[in-house]
Amino acid sequence: MKGEREMEGPVALSDAHDAPADPVAPFAEDYERDIQRVLLTEEQIQGKLRELGAAITRDYAGRVPLLVGVLKGAFVLMADLARHVHIPVEVDFMAVASYGASTQTSGVVRILKDLDHDIEGRHVLLVEDIVDSGLTLNYLLKNLRGRRPASLEVCALLQKVGIQRVPLDLRYVGFEIPPEFVIGYGLDFAERFRNLPYIATLRPEAYREA
Numbered sequence: 001m002k003g004e005r006e007m008e009g010p011v012a013l014s015d016a017h018d019a020p021a022d023p024v025a026p027f028a029e030d031y032e033r034d035i036q037r038v039l040l041t042e043e044q045i046q047g048k049l050r051e052l053g054a055a056i057t058r059d060y061a062g063r064v065p066l067l068v069g070v071l072k073g074a075f076v077l078m079a080d081l082a083r084h085v086h087i088p089v090e091v092d093f094m095a096v097a098s099y100g101a102s103t104q105t106s107g108v109v110r111i112l113k114d115l116d117h118d119i120e121g122r123h124v125l126l127v128e129d130i131v132d133s134g135l136t137l138n139y140l141l142k143n144l145r146g147r148r149p150a151s152l153e154v155c156a157l158l159q160k161v162g163i164q165r166v167p168l169d170l171r172y173v174g175f176e177i178p179p180e181f182v183i184g185y186g187l188d189f190a191e192r193f194r195n196l197p198y199i200a201t202l203r204p205e206a207y208r209e210a
C-alpha cells in the first residue's frame with residue numbers, strides 16, 4: 001500500500017474501490033458518479049504543500065509576508081498552506097469573478113472583493129489555486145503591482161502546461177497538470193466539488209447534466 005501512496009501521476013478512482021485504505025477512497029456518493037479520474041490524491045497535495053511551506057518559510061525568514069488568497073478557489077489551499085509556513089504571516093483575500101457554469105475563460109476579470117489591507121511596502125505572496133490561461137493572474141498582478149508592494153510573488157498549486165496566453169513568472173508551483181478541466185480541493189464546476197480533498201477530472205456527462 002505504501003508504494004501506491006507514493007506513486008506519481010494519475011490515480012484511477014476505481015483503484016480506490018478495490019482498496020479501501022487508499023487515499024482516494026470514496027468521499028461522497030453523489031460526487032463519485034461524476035468523477036472520471038483522480039489526478040492528485042490528498043496525500044500528494046499535502047506532501048507538496050509541506051515542501052512549498054518549507055520553501056516559503058526559508059525565503060521569507062525575517063519578514064512578515066501577506067498571503068493573498070484568490071477566492072473562491074484558493075480558500076482550501078490557503079488554509080492548508082498557511083499552516084505549513086512556520087514564520088509569522090498575515091492573510092487577506094480578494095474575490096474575482098470566475099467561470100460560473102462554463103469551463104472556458106472569458107479573459108474578463110471583475111474584482112468582487114478587494115483587499116482589506118493596504119499593501120504598499122508589504123511582501124505580498126499571491127496564493128492561486130490554478131493557472132489556466134493566466135489571464136486572471138496577469139490582471140491581478142498588474143493591479144497589485146500598482147499598489148507598490150515591496151515584493152510580489154505567486155504561489156500556484158496547479159499550472160496547466162502549454163496554454164498560458166501571457167508570460168508569467170511563478171515563484172512557487174505545486175504541480176504542472178495537463179490542460180484539462182479539474183475539480184476538487186477548492187476548485188469547482190458550477191460551484192460543486194470544492195470540498196473534495198483530492199483533484200480530479202469530470203466525466204463528460206457531468207458537464208452535460210449541469
Ligand code: IMP
Binds near residue numbers: 130132134183189
Ligand atoms: P485563467 O484566467 O484562465 O488562468 O483562470 C483562472 C481561474 O479560472 C482560476 O483561478 C479558477 O477559478 C478558474 N479555473 C481555471 N481552470 C480551472 C479548472 O480546471 N477547474 C476549475 N476552475 C478553473
